[in-house]
Amino acid sequence: MALQLSYRLLGRQLSAGQATRVGRRRLSLLRERALVAGQWTVAADGATFDVINPATDDVIASVPDLGEADAARAVAAAAEAQRSWGQTAPRRRSQLLQAYFRLLEEHGEQLAALLTAEQGKPLAEARAEVAYGAGYIEWFAGEARRIHGEVVDGAAPHKETLMIRQPAGVAALITPWNFPIAMLLRKLGAALACGCAAVAKPAEDTPLSALALAALAEQAGLPPGVLSVLTASRARTPEVGAALCRDPRVAVLSFTGSTAVGKLLYAQCASTVKKLSLELGGNSPFIVFDSADLEKAVAGCMASKFRNSGQTCISTNRILVQAGVYDRFVAALGSVMASQLTAGDGAADGVNLGPLVNNAQLEKVSGLVSESVRQGARQVWPRPGSAAPEGRFYPPTLLTEVTPDMACFREEVFGPVAACARFETEEEALAIANSSDMGLAGYIFTENIAQAWRVSRALECGMVGVNEGLISQPEAAFGGVKLSGLGREGGHYSVEDYTEVKYICFGTK
Known part of the structure; x- marks a missing residue:
């Protein structure tokens, strides 16, 4: 009953005056033109598409619906800018990134409000994302001056062996809707630090954040053509993506998104043999052993599972609890869900669970839960037959008695659904965790x-949180194995994606 009371839709009853004030705050960094080849522009045919607030269905803005020709123009400008940007002294690149970081901090509140409006996440989470993304710019401002080669003593006499790193070239950055600010800044910081010009393609649901970031980059002094942002509707996104993949002037493609789209982009890049960085889908196991501190485990699960309404690539998806603590953990998790989760418009005070980003996402989550219940999972909350919330809000859902063959374990849910399965031994937990x-x-x-x-080493994944539910940091290597992608983002590992190693051999005889 407590959960029913806490799951209330807040923020839809704003007065006209409040709505106007919120709107003005959000408009401060809003851009309704795309940045292509150093110019803020419209589509050649004048086509636009609307950006919708997923919590209210309000149209926030209309932005250009660009296509293949616009992508080619952006790449041409980036290739031209690459000539000078790649030769820019690392110290100068670092200074520009430092200036950019200061502007991101200065405009953090405006960026967060815009992010909440177009993506739906609670304002507190939006502020955290802006700070997290800005942290990558700060990190790569320093990393720009730490891109080193090496000198190796070879076996052959009278030869000096040197390896140097050079910018790979123009980078295409394709980013997702769930963390539109953080994902673009993580890629852009690394690309710029390494001396690569960039062409960014944000998700069609969340283009406004990328345009705002481009405006601030321009204000920081980034030269024209070094960054373009291509906005495109769902209908035109495939042609823009294909154009970036197949253009031989693009040297690097970095993509964060679904495995299905990642495979498609991988194939499209084959003809030009690009460097690839792919951060794809996840289906993260969350293993609670009998020896766990249950209070800590529940807190870690809440942080990992319900952040961004579960729409996070590293979100907990498969909760595996050892038999000795299963009942206590499930009861504690349900109690905390009941007392801590409040859904509604992310701009409203007290909300910590926003809507799903679009109707397709809502239908997917609902379908996976229904199929799992049909297969035998027990829906503890909300009770079967309960009235569904209006709009794109999906109720925080607790499933128990889940088995590994059920839909909610086989597929990444990407929603606020905690699915709990019981296991007996460490070996069984690892077998289930690694079966994905x-x-x-x-x-x-x-x-x-x-x-x-022992378990950290045995888990088949790129990242492990031990007694910790929030693991992302700018200094760390972010990425996965198997169908979760290629390469690493963050730390000094991003340098691998945006530079090429050149071997120079000096004869000294």
């Missing part, structure tokens, strides 16, 4: 240090 063809992140809760180390 995804391998992005995994989580372990145990107070047994030997077990923590």
